Amino acid sequence: MRLIIKKNYDECSSWAADHIAHVIKTFNPSESKPFVIGLPTGSTPIGTYENLIKKCKAGEISFKDVVSFNMDEYEGLPPDNDQSYRYFMDHTFFNHVDIKKPNTHVLNGCASDLSKECGDYEKAIEKAGGIRLFMGGVGNDGHIAFNEPGTSLSSRTHVQLLTEDTRIVNSRFFGGDVSRVPERALTVGIGTICDADELLFLVTGRAKAYALAHAVEDSVSQMWPITALQLHKNAIIVCDEDAVGELKVNTVKYFKEMEKDSKF
Numbered sequence: 001m002r003l004i005i006k007k008n009y010d011e012c013s014s015w016a017a018d019h020i021a022h023v024i025k026t027f028n029p030s031e032s033k034p035f036v037i038g039l040p041t042g043s044t045p046i047g048t049y050e051n052l053i054k055k056c057k058a059g060e061i062s063f064k065d066v067v068s069f070n071m072d073e074y075e076g077l078p079p080d081n082d083q084s085y086r087y088f089m090d091h092t093f094f095n096h097v098d099i100k101k102p103n104t105h106v107l108n109g110c111a112s113d114l115s116k117e118c119g120d121y122e123k124a125i126e127k128a129g130g131i132r133l134f135m136g137g138v139g140n141d142g143h144i145a146f147n148e149p150g151t152s153l154s155s156r157t158h159v160q161l162l163t164e165d166t167r168i169v170n171s172r173f174f175g176g177d178v179s180r181v182p183e184r185a186l187t188v189g190i191g192t193i194c195d196a197d198e199l200l201f202l203v204t205g206r207a208k209a210y211a212l213a214h215a216v217e218d219s220v221s222q223m224w225p226i227t228a229l230q231l232h233k234n235a236i237i238v239c240d241e242d243a244v245g246e247l248k249v250n251t252v253k254y255f256k257e258m259e260k261d262s263k264f
Helices: 009-027 046-057 085-094 116-126 162-176 192-193 206-217 226-230 249-259
Strands: 002-006 035-039 064-072 072-075 131-135 158-161 182-188 198-203 237-239
Touching: 002 009, 002 046, 002 192, 002 249, 009 035, 009 046, 009 131, 009 198, 009 237, 064 085, 064 116, 072 085, 072 116, 116 158, 116 182, 198 206, 198 226, 206 237
Parallel strands: 002 237, 035 064, 035 131, 131 198, 198 237
Antiparallel strands: 072 182, 158 182
16 A cells, blocks of 8 residues: 655645546557546545646546546435536536546436446446546545445445434535435445555545544454555555544654655
């Protein structure tokens, strides 16, 4: 695992966008050989999306031969609902870059058969050739995507009951009203995420410090899904100074020394 420690959220977002652009350009995608990327929603990746949009508009990167699969979607929210993750992705990222809409995939939370929807999503990822890079974030309790504590580390795309804590945290997007936050969501599994060739997770802010400490210094546990990154051969966590508050001083020193001359 690599731990990239930056000063603040803006520096984390800039580094992540630079890294993603570098990986895509190095892959040199084409229509017959697209670059497949996994994408998150929430507040954490917004800065990265904004940086990628700037790069696209400046001609530094193109998404026309990129295929995307999002991590999750709320049950029961149609794509035109302003709190659905399809709506979020369209308005935050997809509508501002040159990605082809048919190449963007978000789980359908209104599907008549949710189990089939989850199975079909796994098949679509496999048909696309697998995910090359999966970007993600982490919840205060260590959940990744909507894989709550206790989720099997080998889980595949499934319907997930959300904890009260998760719904309370996410209520900020629903006018602070927890009752408006759906009780279930469709999410890629931890195993689905870890099948990607590369993982790039953003962990910023003091509220994520305990999750980061578990991810880096503690044992692998289904009670802290973020620890699954320890088992991946090519995982990167980009974090800010606020998020390292629960790490040992020598841990921080070690990773800063290891990454001092690295660019990507």
